[in-house]
Amino acid sequence: MSTAFFFDELCLWHSTGLAAGVFPVGGWVQPPSGAGHAESPDSKRRLKSLMDVSGLTSRLDVRSARPATRGEILAVHEEAYIDALKAMSDSGGGDAGQNAPFGPGSFEIASLSAGLAIEAVDSVVSGDFANAYALTRPPGHHCLRDLGMGFCLLANIPIAIEAAIARRKLTRIAVIDWDVHHGNGTEAIFYDRPEVLTISLHQEHCFPPGPSGLAAHRGTGPGQGFNLNIPLPAGAGEAAYLHALEAIVGPAVAEYRPELIVVANGMDANALDPLARMLLSAESFRKMTEFVKDLAAGLCDGRLVMIHEGGYSEAYVPFCGHAVVASLAGCDTEVADPMRELFELQQPGEAATRFHRSWIDDLRRELGVG
Ligand code: ZN
DSSP states (O other): HHHHHHHOOOGGGGGOEEBBBBBBBBTTTTOOOOOBBSSSHHHHHHHHHHHHHHHOOOGGGEEEOOOOOOOHHTSSSSSHHHHHHHHHHHHHEEESSSOOEEEHHHHHHHHHHHHHHHHHHHHHHTSOOSEEEEEOOOOOOOOOOTTTEEEBOHHHHHHHHHHHHHHOOOOEEEEOOSSSOOOOHHHHHTTTOOOOEEEEEETOOOOOSSSSOEEEOOOOOOGGTTTEEEEEEETOOHHHHHIIIIIHHHHHHHHOOEEEEEEEEOOOOOOOOTTOOBBHHHHHHHHHHHHHHHHHHHHSTTEEEEEEEEOOOTTTHHHHHHHHHHHHHHOOOOOOOOTTTHHTTTTTTOOOOOHHHHHHHHHHHHHOOO
C-alpha cells in the first residue's frame, strides 16, 4: 500500500491580502514588494515544486478532493459563522475573526482545503492507502466553532474527524499537533469529547495571546484527561522535541489506544520561521515523522494522516515538508538540507539541553503521563 498526497492548486489561490509579514499595510508599514503576507502560498508551492523536481511526487498517489459539504462543515461550525463567512467571501473578502484575512472566493477554497483533509483521513481509514498527507491551505488548527483565527477559516482537522466518526464509526482518534503555535481551535472543539485525544506541542506564550495552551488545561466533562498541552520554552531544538515525543506523547497515545493518528503538521518550529522562536531543522522533522510513523505502526496498523498547518519561511518550509513527506512514504531522495550543517552547530548547548530535558520531565510528572 502506498502513500496518498492530497493537493489542489486552487488552495494556493487563497489570498491573505496586502500585508508585510503579519502587519497590515498602512501607517508606518510600507507595501511589500515580494509575497507580502506571512501566510503566502509560496511556502506550499515551493514544497510541491521541490517534490516534483526531486521525483518524490511521482512515488506518491497524488489526488485532489471534493470540497467539504455544508453538512460536513456544520458538524463543527455554527451556522451563523458559515453564513457570514460565505457572504463576506462572495462580496470580496474580509476577516473571519481574529487575524484571519481572506479575499474573494476564499469560502470555496477553505471548503476545498477541508475536503482534502476529509478525503485524506477517509482514504486511510478505508484502507485504500497506508498513510496520507494533505497539503491544506488555508490552515485550520486555530479556528473555533464560531470564529476564524490565526489565518484559519475552517477547522480542517475537526471537520475531517467528525466526517470519519459519522461515516466510519471511529471512536478513538489521537491528534498530535506540533505546529509551533497552540492548537487552540482543535482543543476547544474536542475539549469535552473522549473520542478525540488532542495533544499540542507549542512554544509557550506564542499564539494565541492570553492563557492558551497551558498544561493545566486537560479537558472537561467526559473529555476530562483527553487534552494534553506541552508548552515548551522559546529556543527549544531537536533534542527537546524528540524528548517530549518520547517521554510524553508516545506513552499518552499508547495508553489511549487510538484507531487513527492525525498529525497537525505545522513546520513553524523550524529555525528560520519568522513567527516563532524554535530551532528545528528539516532533519528534525524527518525524525519526528519517523517517531509518529513507528507509533502508528505499533498502535493502529500504521494508520497515520498528516495535515499541513503553519510554516512561514518560504525558503525552508519546502525542505522540512519534503523530509516529512519522504519519511511518511518511506522514500529516500537526494534532496540535501542546505541549512543542516549550520543548524546543527546552532542547537542548544549542554546546559540548555539539560534545562529543556528537566522542563519536559517536570511536565510529564505534572500531566501524570508514563
Ligand atoms: Zn503555527
